[in-house]
Amino acid sequence: MADVTIIGGGIIGLASASALQDRGYSVEIIERGAVGLGASYGNCGLLAPGEVVPISKPGVLSRIPKWLFDPEGPLFVRPQGLARDLTWLLRFLRAGRVDRVRHIASSLAPMMRRVNADYASLLQKIARPDLLSSVENLMLFNHRSEYDRDRFTWDLRTELGFGHTFITGDEVRRLEPAIEGPVTCGVVMTDWFHFPDPYALSMALEADIVRRGGRVLKANAVGFEHRDGQVGKIVFDTGERLDVTQVVLAAGAWSGPLAKKLGLNIPLAHLNGYHVHAPRPNVEVQRAIYYASGGFVLTPMATGLRIGGTIEVAGPDPKPNYRRADVLAERARAILPALDIEGSTRWMGPRPFIPDTMPVIGAAPTFRNVTLAFGHGQIGMTLGATTGQLVAQIVSGEAPDVNLAPYSPVRFG
Numbered sequence: 001m002a003d004v005t006i007i008g009g010g011i012i013g014l015a016s017a018s019a020l021q022d023r024g025y026s027v028e029i030i031e032r033g034a035v036g037l038g039a040s041y042g043n044c045g046l047l048a049p050g051e052v053v054p055i056s057k058p059g060v061l062s063r064i065p066k067w068l069f070d071p072e073g074p075l076f077v078r079p080q081g082l083a084r085d086l087t088w089l090l091r092f093l094r095a096g097r098v099d100r101v102r103h104i105a106s107s108l109a110p111m112m113r114r115v116n117a118d119y120a121s122l123l124q125k126i127a128r129p130d131l132l133s134s135v136e137n138l139m140l141f142n143h144r145s146e147y148d149r150d151r152f153t154w155d156l157r158t159e160l161g162f163g164h165t166f167i168t169g170d171e172v173r174r175l176e177p178a179i180e181g182p183v184t185c186g187v188v189m190t191d192w193f194h195f196p197d198p199y200a201l202s203m204a205l206e207a208d209i210v211r212r213g214g215r216v217l218k219a220n221a222v223g224f225e226h227r228d229g230q231v232g233k234i235v236f237d238t239g240e241r242l243d244v245t246q247v248v249l250a251a252g253a254w255s256g257p258l259a260k261k262l263g264l265n266i267p268l269a270h271l272n273g274y275h276v277h278a279p280r281p282n283v284e285v286q287r288a289i290y291y292a293s294g295g296f297v298l299t300p301m302a303t304g305l306r307i308g309g310t311i312e313v314a315g316p317d318p319k320p321n322y323r324r325a326d327v328l329a330e331r332a333r334a335i336l337p338a339l340d341i342e343g344s345t346r347w348m349g350p351r352p353f354i355p356d357t358m359p360v361i362g363a364a365p366t367f368r369n370v371t372l373a374f375g376h377g378q379i380g381m382t383l384g385a386t387t388g389q390l391v392a393q394i395v396s397g398e399a400p401d402v403n404l405a406p407y408s409p410v411r412f413g
């Protein structure tokens with residue numbers, strides 16, 4: 001029997017397993033599909049330490065009605081999503097009040113200040129520093145007014161120690177000569193980098209975990225058996241049971257039903273995103289670029305150019321609407337007219353989202369041998385290595401490096 005059994009083989013489960021091994025624990029990962037193929041596969045690959053301000057924030061509320069009725073807009077709620085997630089959506093909007101946003105941003109900041117250092121150690125350990133690019137991300141705008149409109153966000157980031165440099169359109173084109181079209185200015189995001197191949201990161205972590213004696217078990221966890229306040233077995237859909245000592249629940253967007261089996265009602269929604277991945281894009285950019293005026297991210301990946309984004313509330317595991325991915329590629333041509341998407345692949349995946357944009361990281365209040373680590377929303381790649389460290393500290397009973405109160409599983413009232 002392993003010392004720690006981790007449910008979920010995404011970036012959060014893998015980074016947790018690796019950090020636990022560093023402390024001498026034997027680990028096993030339960031993965032029902034294949035390691036690294038959940039949200040951790042198709043994301044935009046940004047390591048975005050200053051992304052502390054939630055999506056729901058002052059100024060967004062007035063734009064939402066327009067988005068809700070535009071299936072090609074940056075945020076779309078499918079009718080079935082609206083019915084299922086209405087309470088969640090109302091909580092999400094409530095988190096956009098100025099006082100709440102300030103609280104969320106300053107609660108996320110201590111974790112975010114560590115992410116670069118934690119990834120540096122993790123990548124050093126697996127001897128793959130190449131899995132993180134060292135070129136800072138860029139944000140682009142058609143009009144300076146779009147940058148100014150978000151002054152609240154920029155000031156809050158600066159106040160919390162996350163810097164940026166405003167640059168002119170000429171400077172944008174000096175950095176990225178391929179950028180054409182209506183862009184007139186941009187922002188260099190201090191210390192934001194990108195993973196040129198998020199899947200390769202998962203694969204490298206898995207290989208290292210296995211090399212150090214960890215094992216990966218293909219199985220679908222559906223419940224638990226417990227006694228005297230402890231989980232003793234994980235139950236699989238086949239009816240088989242696995243004896244466990246300690247459990248970490250890191251099943252991304254699918255963690256909700258398992259948390260419920262642990263007696264916890266945690267508001268976790270699937271906010272789907274899409275990407276188009278062009279293997280021979282015919283255009284070259286050096287850094288990950290968030291085109292704010294278009295609402296999507298362009299990331300130069302090891303295997304081509306990825307154009308990703310959009311938020312869709314559609315309930316768990318809906319049929320993909322790839323039109324939303326196609327729209328991203330069409331919009332990208334506004335600034336990269338020569339973009340070639342011949343041979344491209346399209347992908348949809350779920351951001352595991354809690355209404356206040358903060359993950360759940362902490363000991364389960366219901367069972368003393370269970371640790372929760374899910375709900376990382378749009379910042380799960382960014383927080384991976386740091387969450388892994390925190391999980392290992394919780395399991396081993398060490399004082400955590402950051403105050404975990406804001407991430408508590410009992411904060412929902």
Ligand SMILES: Cc1cc2nc3c(=O)[nH]c(=O)nc-3n(C[C@H](O)[C@H](O)[C@H](O)COP(=O)(O)OP(=O)(O)OC[C@H]3O[C@@H](n4cnc5c(N)ncnc54)[C@H](O)[C@@H]3O)c2cc1C
Binds near residue numbers: 221
């Ligand atoms: C379009 C898009 C763009 C994004 N861009 C960024 C970005 O640029 N930067 C950033 O920081 N974040 C980004 N994110 C968010 C990030 O990808 C996620 O927050 C992160 O990958 C979540 O990792 P995870 O390990 O929690 O979940 P996942 O990677 O989804 O892994 C969960 C795993 O658990 C397994 N599992 C689920 N249920 C069970 C079960 N019952 N039994 C066994 N196994 C189970 C699944 O099969 C899956 O492999 C983006 C997300 C999307 C969708």
